Amino acid sequence: MSSTSPRERLEQVLADLAAEGDQLDGWVADLPIQEWGAVTTPEGWTVAHQVGHLAWTDETSLAAVTDAEAFGALLKEAAQDPTGYVDTAADTWAAKPVPMLLDAWRAGRDALADALRAVPDGERVPWFGPPMSPTSMASARFMETWAHAHDVAETFGIEVPRTDRVRHVCHLGVRTRGFAYVMRGEEPPTSEVRVELAAPSGETWTWGEEGAEQRVTGDAWDFALLATRRRHRDDVDVRADGADADHWLDVAQAFAGLPGADPKRLSER
Numbered sequence: 001m002s003s004t005s006p007r008e009r010l011e012q013v014l015a016d017l018a019a020e021g022d023q024l025d026g027w028v029a030d031l032p033i034q035e036w037g038a039v040t041t042p043e044g045w046t047v048a049h050q051v052g053h054l055a056w057t058d059e060t061s062l063a064a065v066t067d068a069e070a071f072g073a074l075l076k077e078a079a080q081d082p083t084g085y086v087d088t089a090a091d092t093w094a095a096k097p098v099p100m101l102l103d104a105w106r107a108g109r110d111a112l113a114d115a116l117r118a119v120p121d122g123e124r125v126p127w128f129g130p131p132m133s134p135t136s137m138a139s140a141r142f143m144e145t146w147a148h149a150h151d152v153a154e155t156f157g158i159e160v161p162r163t164d165r166v167r168h169v170c171h172l173g174v175r176t177r178g179f180a181y182v183m184r185g186e187e188p189p190t191s192e193v194r195v196e197l198a199a200p201s202g203e204t205w206t207w208g209e210e211g212a213e214q215r216v217t218g219d220a221w222d223f224a225l226l227a228t229r230r231r232h233r234d235d236v237d238v239r240a241d242g243a244d245a246d247h248w249l250d251v252a253q254a255f256a257g258l259p260g261a262d263p264k265r266l267s268e269r
Contacts, residue, residue: 040151228255
């Protein structure tokens, strides 16, 4: 990926994001209306909440790219209820009629992709945390889509195809290492961590200096499940060497916001 231009990297991520969105769309589009009320998470989010959250985040991302005034208003609204803002938005979207929700989600995905393509080279997009490049924002949307799709798939016993698209989630999981500590009120360590993960295709993906004493190794798919907090670390094929690397696996999260409750072990579910 390093030999490609920023514009080419953006198109790669957008293509993978579209594929991931279409895959989830295919799973939910033909569900009977009553199944949209199926609970998919311990917190009580239904299928409608999952799709509604994705649609709302796409809409919010679009405002960040295209309407500074509207996005500024959203920032102020979020600041008034930092712990409940996301859930409130999900509740609102989940209450929409299913056909309307589906249409809005589909239109929002396309509109956001077009808007990200239109961002001038070198310009960054404001967000709730640090501003992001269009590619980073597209990667974040991929990570969210991938993670929430897993919640839906597991609810209905759907086997999620393992593809190398998961690299975007792994990359965010690595890049957000310091942020994960901050969200728990901890000081990020200064140590370098070498990450080596086995991709679904059999390729090895690496981050960090090869000679680093702190190391994380294992399965890329499992690392993504860990970084999106869909699995307890006891249930994934991911290993740590070194105290800092070990603690990172306890706190890793690829998404912005509070970490929420720790995932339960599969044996406890």
